[in-house]
Amino acid sequence: MPRSDAGNPARLVAHDPSWSLIAQEELAAVAQALEDVEGGSEAVLDHIGSTSVPGLAAKPFVDLQVRIFPLPAEGALDAAFARIGYRRAHGSRPDSPGVYRDLPRGSEVVADEVWEKRLFVGRDGTTILHVRRMDSPWGRYAVWFRDWLRAHPDQRDRYEQVKRGLSAENRGKADYDDYTRGKTAFFDEVQAAFEAWGRARP
Template structure:
């Protein structure tokens, strides 16, 4: 759930090239703060797919060795103003039937670029899921455009973020089944 300073109706907007630029700046900042803890910093989610309509909120994935540990990750991120999201669903997620630990951080108060920082274990099913989602939609323009149209229509009828996410979740399962078929056919592997 958003912190009070983040509360706003759901709005899906056309793709913005500035999302990639914003990600690059944030990746340098986060990678520098975490040093060797960050094995990779990935641009994930809808803003990472050129041409895809999305909420104006950049999703970053930081891959770490092993399950993400608050004791090692909160201090360097809090020093930059990031806030650990407290909800249980921001502490674990299910990917391909496996419950996986994660941590999610909100941006500093008043940040110019809206963002979520997802910290996941390198090589974990949930990290793979995020990368496959991105790469499949980058590779399949028809799926990308259909996903963008779905999200745009959904945002026009559901303004609450929690409701939007709950309605989108089963559609994401269908999308990811197509992504898994694509991965098997093309030999895709996470990088």
């Protein structure tokens, strides 16, 4: 780690092409673990987040997503995922964003329970697994935002500038929760654009 990033929980690294291979391997294991879970055979699995966008600097954590219906009850996934080295995550703080539920956003109005989620971390802490309901708007937004950044290099570069600024601001903090919250302003600015782009695709 560069000396200037020592003690920075929100440190960024250059895009690593191996992230996509790690995601493929991990998602294959997740799919197998879901075989005996209600709704698991119909689940949709995705590589999301900054590590899924070629050319975009990222925190070195590979984000994976499971979209499933119904959302398994509390604890129902723990044993299945423990077999492949994933443990339930509880966040750095009681209000850590995106741990137990997603912050409602976007144009869709849905019942409050639709925003609920489960979060797991891989054995070495470098893979993060987000489990959302199949009808979660966030589940779609994560994929649309990923694909929109891939298709719009100018917006990818703008996003990286925002991330680098927030990373510098969070150097020396105990966790990267404030970094995550800080990205909200960029999401608010581009939400309508990537939603429209996503809905217009076949």
